[in-house]
């Protein structure tokens with residue numbers, strides 16, 4: 001395909017990365033493999049929409065976004081009629097443990113428009129083996145940015161690496177840097193000195209530290225010292241906060257006071273340092289309603305392997321505590337506090353991330369991310385901001401790309417075509433017409449075929 005109306009302005013719009021309109025040896029043309037025509041392009045960054053556009057894709061990149069009238073299509077790309085449809089960037093689940101998730105997770109995520117995963121912990125060789133299978137096309141799945149082992153003061157899982165001294169922390173950073181991890185994950189048992197050594201060494205290596213706040217460190221301190229992403233609502237409360245209380249109950253009951261007294265100062269720091277907060281609301285909501293979900297499992301469980309459907313049930317047999325209305329109410333309150341803090345952060349201008357904690361119990365790959373976005377909207381974020389919380393990806397310094405979450409020339413061709421506009425109602429995320437995964441289109445027929453196959457495993 002060439003643009004016969006070879007206007008310089010148009011070419012600049014198409015190829016801002018190609019050096020504009022200076023003299024060149026070769027003619028400036030793009031040869032897309034795929035064109036989505038007549039579509040409404042959604043920008044979750046600011047909530048803006050552009051109607052009647054052609055989106056050109058070559059290989060695994062978007063190479064042009066032009067008004068239909070300006071797109072003079074020649075050649076033989078695959079054409080997708082997008083009139084009446086909406087195109088948004090693919091979503092990232094910003095908190096996964098994919099190497100431990102159900103074997104159906106990769107394809108299932110993609111059928112839900114989840115084309116990226118920020119993986120926060122697992123055995124690095126296993127994660128990379130999974131990533132290689134996905135990149136080679138052997139397995140359908142999201143692109144991945146990964147931490148590898150979780151760096152913790154004491155191991156609470158086999159994939160944790162112990163950093164019990166500043167030297168051990170520095171050694172871990174050097175080792176993982178040489179193995180090419182995208183960022184470093186820490187956890188709640190890391191002691192103060194190893195934690196600060198980790199932050200310093202990571203900063204020198206150009207790596208971000210993400211994950212839990214160590215219990216010995218206050219949220220404000222973690223933010224001030226440069227932890228780049230803080231994950232899970234509970235991490236705000238499980239350390240320095242609860243230390244002053246006699247019981248978990250007492251702590252829970254005081255969270256409203258924390259929201260009023262302490263949270264605004266924390267939010268100010270998160271906004272100033274652009275610290276990402278990934279509340280993982282859905283996983284806490286699941287914990288609150290675990291007994292009810294056990295008693296009446298959702299239809300979506302059918303997409304897990306038969307083996308895991310049994311294992312899931314066995315792993316979540318509710319205890320008396322899980323059925324205690326007081327406990328349920330406290331757990332619901334944690335979700336509400338998490339939502340209120342997330343909204344406070346959003347209003348302060350701090351970045352919000354959407355993640356699920358897949359493979360934690362009760363989460364269904366892809367589908368639970370939609371539920372997470374619904375919880376962000378319920379918290380008071382506009383729909384486009386909730387979608388941006390996922391589409392933003394992990395960030396350039398953490399295995400992402402500058403144009404992740406944007407539909408423009410040079411951006412990754414990870415896209416979702418929808419029948420309804422999710423900016424008008426987040427439930428529109430269930431109206432997927434097609435998914436573009438690294439440039440390859442999976443239309444509704446193909447997505448349904450994948451879903452049928454997953455159900456039969």
Ligand SMILES: [Zn+2]
Nearest residue numbers: 095097120357
């Ligand atoms: Zn996790």
